[in-house]
Amino acid sequence: MTGATLTSTSVSPTARQVWTRARGIVIALVILLAAAVAIAAVRSDAQHGRLDPRSADPYGSRAVAELLAERGVSTRMVTTLDEARAAADSDTTLLIAVPDLLTKRQQTLLHTATENSAGRTILISPGPPSLGTLAPRVTADPAVSFDSTLSPDCTLPAARRAGSADTGGVRYTTTDPGADACYPSDGLPTLLRLPAASGSGDTVVLGAPDILYNDRLDEQGNASLALQLLGSRSHLVWYLPSLSDTSATDAGDQSFFDLLPSGWLWGTLQLFIAAALAALWRARRLGPLVPERLPVAIRASETVEGRARLYRKANARDRAASALRSTTRTRLAPLIGVPPAQAHAPEALLPALSAHLQGDGQALHSLLFGPPPRDDAALIALADQLDALEREVRRS
Numbered sequence: 001m002t003g004a005t006l007t008s009t010s011v012s013p014t015a016r017q018v019w020t021r022a023r024g025i026v027i028a029l030v031i032l033l034a035a036a037v038a039i040a041a042v043r044s045d046a047q048h049g050r051l052d053p054r055s056a057d058p059y060g061s062r063a064v065a066e067l068l069a070e071r072g073v074s075t076r077m078v079t080t081l082d083e084a085r086a087a088a089d090s091d092t093t094l095l096i097a098v099p100d101l102l103t104k105r106q107q108t109l110l111h112t113a114t115e116n117s118a119g120r121t122i123l124i125s126p127g128p129p130s131l132g133t134l135a136p137r138v139t140a141d142p143a144v145s146f147d148s149t150l151s152p153d154c155t156l157p158a159a160r161r162a163g164s165a166d167t168g169g170v171r172y173t174t175t176d177p178g179a180d181a182c183y184p185s186d187g188l189p190t191l192l193r194l195p196a197a198s199g200s201g202d203t204v205v206l207g208a209p210d211i212l213y214n215d216r217l218d219e220q221g222n223a224s225l226a227l228q229l230l231g232s233r234s235h236l237v238w239y240l241p242s243l244s245d246t247s248a249t250d251a252g253d254q255s256f257f258d259l260l261p262s263g264w265l266w267g268t269l270q271l272f273i274a275a276a277l278a279a280l281w282r283a284r285r286l287g288p289l290v291p292e293r294l295p296v297a298i299r300a301s302e303t304v305e306g307r308a309r310l311y312r313k314a315n316a317r318d319r320a321a322s323a324l325r326s327t328t329r330t331r332l333a334p335l336i337g338v339p340p341a342q343a344h345a346p347e348a349l350l351p352a353l354s355a356h357l358q359g360d361g362q363a364l365h366s367l368l369f370g371p372p373p374r375d376d377a378a379l380i381a382l383a384d385q386l387d388a389l390e391r392e393v394r395r396s
Contacts, residue, residue: 051097051124051209053077053238058215064226065238067217073231079242081106087237090118090201093230094237097209099123099130101241107133109247118201120232124209125170135205137179138192141171145185148210149220154182156193158228162221167191169208183207204229317379318372325368328386335393356396364389 049055053065053075065075078084081102088094094114096102102110111134114121123130127140145168152159159165159182171188174181181189190207206229211222230236311320326344333343336356342348346369353368354361367389373379 051212052240056214058213060214061212061238063214063217064212064223064230065236067223067227068231068236071227071231073234073236075236075238077238077240079240080245081109081241081247084110084237084239085113087235088113088117088119088121089235091233092117092235092237093120093122093233094239095122095124095230096126096134097124097238097240099126099134102130103247104133106241106247110134114201114203115196116198116201118196120202120204122204122206122229124206124212126205127170131172131205135192135194135203137176137194138172138174138205141173141188143171143186144169145171145188145190145207147185148208150183150185150190152182153184154180154189156180156182158225159183159191162225162228165221165225166210166216166219167206167208167225169210171207172205312376317376321372321379321382324383324386328390329368331390332393353393356393 049057049060051059051061053061054077056062068075076087078087084094084096096110099107107130121134123134126134126138131138131140148166148168149164150166150168151164152162154160159180165183167183167190168185169190171185171190172181172192173188174192174194176194178195180193182191182193183189192205194203194205196202210216211226217223217226308320311317329343329349330340332338332353333340333349336349336352338349338352346365349368350361350364353359353364357364367382367385373382
C-alpha cells in the first residue's frame with residue numbers, strides 16, 4: 001500500500017509573490033529617496049552662507065561688506081536679539097536679513113529699540129508675519145513682481161543715482177504720506193523708505209535681496225544702491241537671526257495656544273467636526289437587521305461543543321450553569337402554562353411547576369435558580385438533572 005501524496009493547502013504568499021506585488025512601491029520609494037537626497041545636496045551647496053557678509057559664495061554678501069570697508073563703514077554681524085538691540089544707535093545702520101524668522105516677541109522688542117534710535121533700519125524681503133510689527137504702516141501685496149530689474153521712478157537720491165536695479169520681488173503699499181516709493185512693478189513699489197515719526201532715523205523696506213548677493217552686485221545699479229542704503233552711517237550691524245538665540249524660545253506670558261496660528265486652531269476644530277460627522281454617518285441605522293445565509297453550514301452540535309470548550313477553558317462554570325438553567329426554564333414555561341415573559345421569575349414558574357409535578361418546591365428552586373456548581377462534576381450532574389426534569393414534565 002502506497003501512501004497518498006498530500007498536497008499543500010496553504011494560501012500564504014511565497015517570497016516571490018510578495019516581491020512581485022511590492023516591487024513597484026519599493027522602486028518608487030527608492031527613486032523618491034534618491035531624488036530627495038540629490039535635491040538636498042544641490043540646495044545645500046547653493047544656499048550655503050546666504051546673505052552672510054562673511055561668505056564668498058554666490059548667495060553670500062562678502063563683496064558688499066568689503067566695498068563698505070573701503071569707504072570707511074565697518075560691518076559687524078550679530079546673531080542674537082540682544083546684540084541687535086544694543087547696536088541700535090544714531091550712527092548705526094541695522095540690517096535685518098530675514099525678518100520673517102523672528103518671533104512676534106522678538107519683533108516687538110526690536111521695533112521698540114529702533115523706533116527712536118535715529119538710525120537706519122533695513123528690512124530684507126519682509127512679509128506679512130513681520131511687517132505688522134516692524135513696519136506698521138506697510139503691507140505686502142500677495143502678488144510678487146516677476147520683473148527682476150526695475151527703474152527707480154522716484155525722487156529718492158540714492159535710487160536716482162543708482163538707476164535700474166534688481167529689486168523685483170515683494171511689492172508693498174503704505175499709508176505713510178512721507179514715504180519714498182521706488183522701483184515700482186505694475187504700480188506698486190518694491191522699495192520703500194519710511195521716515196521716523198520723530199528724529200532723523202528711517203526704515204528701508206527692500207522687496208528682494210538680490211542687490212546684496214556676490215554674483216549680482218556687479219549688475220545694473222545694484223552695487224551703487226546697496227552701498228548708498230547700507231553706507232549712510234559709519235557702522236553697519238548685520239543681523240542674521242539664529243535658532244540658537246535664547247530669545248527665540250522665550251514666549252513671555254504667552255501660553256501654548258497663543259503660539260499656535262489661528263489657522264491651526266480652526267483647522268483642528270474642523271477636523272473634530274468632520275470626525276464627529278463621519279462617526280454619525282458610519283453608525284447610522286437604515287432599518288432592521290436583515291438575516292443572511294451563512295457561507296458554511298455549521299451543525300448545532302459543533303457549536304455547542306465549541307462553546308462548551310470555551311467555557312471550560314475559562315473555568316466559567318457559573319456562565320455555563322446559568323445558560324443551562326435559563327434554556328431549561330424557557331422550554332419548561334410553555335409546557336406548564338406559564339407565559340414566556342415570566343419564565344425566569346421564580347414566583348411564577350415554581351408554583352406552576354410544583355403543581356404540575358406535585359414535587360418539592362424547594363428542590364426545584366435549588367435546581368432551577370440555585371448557586372453555581374463548585375466543580376466540573378457538579379456541573380455535569382446539574383445538566384443531567386435539568387435534562388431529567390424536562391423529560392419528566394414532557395411525559396406528564
